[in-house]
Amino acid sequence: MFWGSLELYIYPDARSVVRDLAPDEPIILNRPHAAARAARFFAEKFPGKSLYAVKANPSPDLVRILWDNGITHYDVASIAEVRLVRAELPDAVLCFMHPVKTERAIREAYFEHGVRTFSLDTVEELEKIVRGCTNEAGEAATDLRLCVRLRVSSEYSELSLASKFGVDLADAGPLLQATRQQADWLGVCFHVGSQAMTPFAYVQALERVRAAIADASVVIDMIDVGGGFPSVYPGMEPPPLEDYFSVIHRHFENLPVAYNAELWCEPGRALCAEYSSLIVRVEKRRGEELFINDGAYGALFDAAHVDWRFPVVALEDDLYEGEAEFSFYGPTCDDADYMKGPFLLPGDIQAGDFIEIGMLGAYGAAMKTGFNGFGNAVPVNVADEPMASLYRGDRIDPRESDNVVSLR
Numbered sequence: 001m002f003w004g005s006l007e008l009y010i011y012p013d014a015r016s017v018v019r020d021l022a023p024d025e026p027i028i029l030n031r032p033h034a035a036a037r038a039a040r041f042f043a044e045k046f047p048g049k050s051l052y053a054v055k056a057n058p059s060p061d062l063v064r065i066l067w068d069n070g071i072t073h074y075d076v077a078s079i080a081e082v083r084l085v086r087a088e089l090p091d092a093v094l095c096f097m098h099p100v101k102t103e104r105a106i107r108e109a110y111f112e113h114g115v116r117t118f119s120l121d122t123v124e125e126l127e128k129i130v131r132g133c134t135n136e137a138g139e140a141a142t143d144l145r146l147c148v149r150l151r152v153s154s155e156y157s158e159l160s161l162a163s164k165f166g167v168d169l170a171d172a173g174p175l176l177q178a179t180r181q182q183a184d185w186l187g188v189c190f191h192v193g194s195q196a197m198t199p200f201a202y203v204q205a206l207e208r209v210r211a212a213i214a215d216a217s218v219v220i221d222m223i224d225v226g227g228g229f230p231s232v233y234p235g236m237e238p239p240p241l242e243d244y245f246s247v248i249h250r251h252f253e254n255l256p257v258a259y260n261a262e263l264w265c266e267p268g269r270a271l272c273a274e275y276s277s278l279i280v281r282v283e284k285r286r287g288e289e290l291f292i293n294d295g296a297y298g299a300l301f302d303a304a305h306v307d308w309r310f311p312v313v314a315l316e317d318d319l320y321e322g323e324a325e326f327s328f329y330g331p332t333c334d335d336a337d338y339m340k341g342p343f344l345l346p347g348d349i350q351a352g353d354f355i356e357i358g359m360l361g362a363y364g365a366a367m368k369t370g371f372n373g374f375g376n377a378v379p380v381n382v383a384d385e386p387m388a389s390l391y392r393g394d395r396i397d398p399r400e401s402d403n404v405v406s407l408r
Ligand SMILES: *Cc1c(COP(=O)(O)O)cnc(C)c1O
Pocket: 053, 055, 056, 075, 097, 098, 191, 193, 194, 195, 226, 227, 228, 229, 266, 267, 268, 269, 270, 362
């Protein structure tokens, strides 16, 4: 048993954590080296600036790791995220990219936290930003960097972000013109949906950006291709991220924008999916259903609500029967606390056994609630590799398998 601070100790892997702690509650395993590697990859290879979308995982430790490895800009969506990142990283550039904000949040972000970049998708929001950034003497801000969010298709992504935000192409021209009047620096942003499985998602979006710019005939200083960069999960093997970067770069270069226009992206998932996994314990087995101690109201929201299949590994050495397909029930009393899977585990797994669930750094720990008293999870650091990685260099290129359409 290790009796010092868990936060400072680095375990070799999940099995050593189970041996040491035999935990009654879920344990979040963090891999700082994996987040650092993802950050360096984007900082070095994306042909522009990479903003970390904080909502994917707002852990202060993670934000610090990303900063230390070259991520200088942060996409924040609420005043709480603004405060959190500002407290952790006094010199970071914060960009308030939620298109619907309160005037008070805008005012605090601008005057107290140095935020200059805001996104919007309506004239009402533009007016709100202008009001929120006007000082007590009644002088309007002259240093606003504004991004008009364009609605684009989510059809190439696993999780849609198409219906909620973004101005329609038909209305984009007038909104870009109105925003140009107030902005020192004008950008166009969009989001193709999360876990975009092909670079073509960005091609169709950038074609829509081209049409919007042509309609508006205004000078554009920045194009922000948003998030959507994928990670690796069972049944979801995306092409290499370099393919996304080169396709985006090529199409960006052909847009009618200012000669010194910048290219931005806002990865959430891709920067942190590999950061964390989770240890859970089987509390009960009923046929092929395992009752585990985390679920839909914990770090497994996506497993329950969109049937996301996270990779799983049994952490017991004495299991031997061939693999079987299981579904999971979470710990709360709600029937909806159910994860269909299928999750492949040894056929003789039983109550008391531990399981590691991988690739939960993005939209995992961030979604945890305390519903029914089951929100606890102790974080510890581990040194081993995540269950899958886009950044290790030894991944088999799925372009060499025949189920991926080539873009070349
Ligand atoms: C959620 C979100 C992101 C991050 O999306 P990922 O799919 O996790 O990369 C980026 N930008 C905005 C505006 C978002 O809402």
